[in-house]
Each structure stands twice: as structure tokens, then as C-alpha cells.
Amino acid sequence: MAGPYIFIFTGTSGSGRKTMAHRIGKELGIKHVSSYTTRPPRDSEPPDRDYHYIDQERFDRMNTSGDFIETALIHKHHYGIRTHELTDPLSEGKHVYMILNSDGASLMKKLYGEQVVRLFLYVEKRTVIERLEAKGLPAEVINNYISIYTDEVVYRKQCEHVLENLDLNRTMMKIREAIQSHL
Numbered sequence: 001m002a003g004p005y006i007f008i009f010t011g012t013s014g015s016g017r018k019t020m021a022h023r024i025g026k027e028l029g030i031k032h033v034s035s036y037t038t039r040p041p042r043d044s045e046p047p048d049r050d051y052h053y054i055d056q057e058r059f060d061r062m063n064t065s066g067d068f069i070e071t072a073l074i075h076k077h078h079y080g081i082r083t084h085e086l087t088d089p090l091s092e093g094k095h096v097y098m099i100l101n102s103d104g105a106s107l108m109k110k111l112y113g114e115q116v117v118r119l120f121l122y123v124e125k126r127t128v129i130e131r132l133e134a135k136g137l138p139a140e141v142i143n144n145y146i147s148i149y150t151d152e153v154v155y156r157k158q159c160e161h162v163l164e165n166l167d168l169n170r171t172m173m174k175i176r177e178a179i180q181s182h183l
């Protein structure tokens with residue numbers, strides 16, 4: 001076994017990565033390494049579930065201190081993974097999961113090689129729009145997701161597992177199988 005593993009949920013925005021990642025993480029007892037972000041929480045987002053929400057000043061301070069293993073600027077907001085929040089559980093032999101865009105997933109693959117398992121989730125554009133409208137997300141956010149769909153979808157070719165997220169239970173089953181094939 002090459003573990004402990006870093007399971008990275010990546011794919012097209014709005015495909016259900018956060019939803020599925022947290023469900024499977026809870027079920028299998030895998031720890032979430034959350035990103036820090038300057039993006040304000042949306043109405044539907046409880047504090048500290050998906051992200052640590054921080055202001056720009058704090059992000060800059062952490063960045064200058066070299067706290068982050070990886071950072072990204074997406075739709076004018078900053079995101080970063082704090083190094084020790086990843087390395088601490090790994091050094092204790094614990095598997096972790098993260099939810100990253102393709103740049104973040106690629107960088108982690110370069111750094112951690114076989115320890116990184118990328119699960120690429122996708123749905124058709126039409127489904128993204130339907131789900132996010134039903135969730136009540138602002139049109140601006142939905143448009144942002146759609147505007148990067150074509151760039152994001154090509155990354156599937158580099159990922160270890162590619163999963164279309166249609167029926168929730170079926171996707172859970174496929175993710176479970178994919179993860180367990182490494183353990």
C-alpha cells in the first residue's frame with residue numbers, strides 16, 4: 001500500500017464534489033482538509049463545513065508566513081491549503097480528502113505522486129444549471145461555473161477515476177468502490 005492516501009475530489013464546478021466528498025468522508029472516516037478562502041460564505045453554507053472563511057488581510061498574512069502548500073485565485077477570491085493541516089494527519093498514517101480545482105489537483109499529484117488519487121466528478125452543463133437554480137444559487141455564481149466548464153472537463157483524462165454524478169446513491173457506490181480499491 002502506498003498510503004496514507006490523499007483523495008482529491010475534482011471535476012466540473014457544480015457537479016456535486018462537496019456533497020459526495022463529505023458523505024463518503026463521513027462514511028469511511030476519512031478526514032477533510034479544508035481550504036481557507038476569502039470568498040464570503042453563501043447563504044446555504046454553514047460555517048467551517050466546506051471552507052475556513054477568512055478575510056484578505058489574514059489570507060495575506062498566512063501566505064507571507066509560508067503557511068500554504070498551495071494557493072489559487074478563482075473568480076477574484078483566494079483559496080489555500082494550510083501545509084500542516086495536510087502533513088499532520090499524513091504523518092499519523094491517516095488518509096485525507098480535499099476538494100480542489102484541476103490546478104490544485106495537478107500540483108498535489110506532482111508533490112505526492114502515488115499517494116494522490118483524483119476522483120473526477122462531472123454532470124452535463126444543463127444538470128449543473130438545474131441543480132444550482134434549485135439550490136437558489138445567484139445567477140452570477142452559476143454563470144461563473146458554466147464559463148469554466150469546457151476548460152475543467154478536459155482534466156478528466158488525467159484523473160485516476162472519472163464518475164458521472166447522476167443518481168446520488170449510485171455515485172456513492174462508485175466512489176466507495178474507487179476509494180476501497182486503493183485501501
Ligand SMILES: Nc1nc2c(ncn2[C@@H]2O[C@H](COP(=O)(O)OP(=O)(O)O)[C@@H](O)[C@H]2O)c(=O)[nH]1
Binds near residue numbers: 018071
Ligand atoms: N487549487 C485550489 N482549488 C480550490 C481550493 N479550495 C477550493 N478549490 C476549488 O476552487 C473552486 C472554488 O470555486 P467556488 O465558486 O468557491 O466553488 P465551490 O466552493 O465549490 O462552490 C472549486 O472548484 C473548488 O473545488 C484550494 O485551496 N486550491
Ligand SMILES: Nc1ncnc2c1ncn2[C@@H]1O[C@H](COP(=O)(O)OP(=O)(O)O)[C@@H](O)[C@H]1O
Binds near residue numbers: 014015018132135165
Ligand atoms: N447526485 C445528485 N443528484 C442531485 N443533486 C445533487 C447530486 N449531487 C449533488 N447534488 C446537488 O448539486 C448541487 C451542487 O453540489 P455541490 O456539492 O455544491 O457541487 P460542487 O462542490 O461540485 O460545486 C447541490 O445543491 C447538491 O445538493
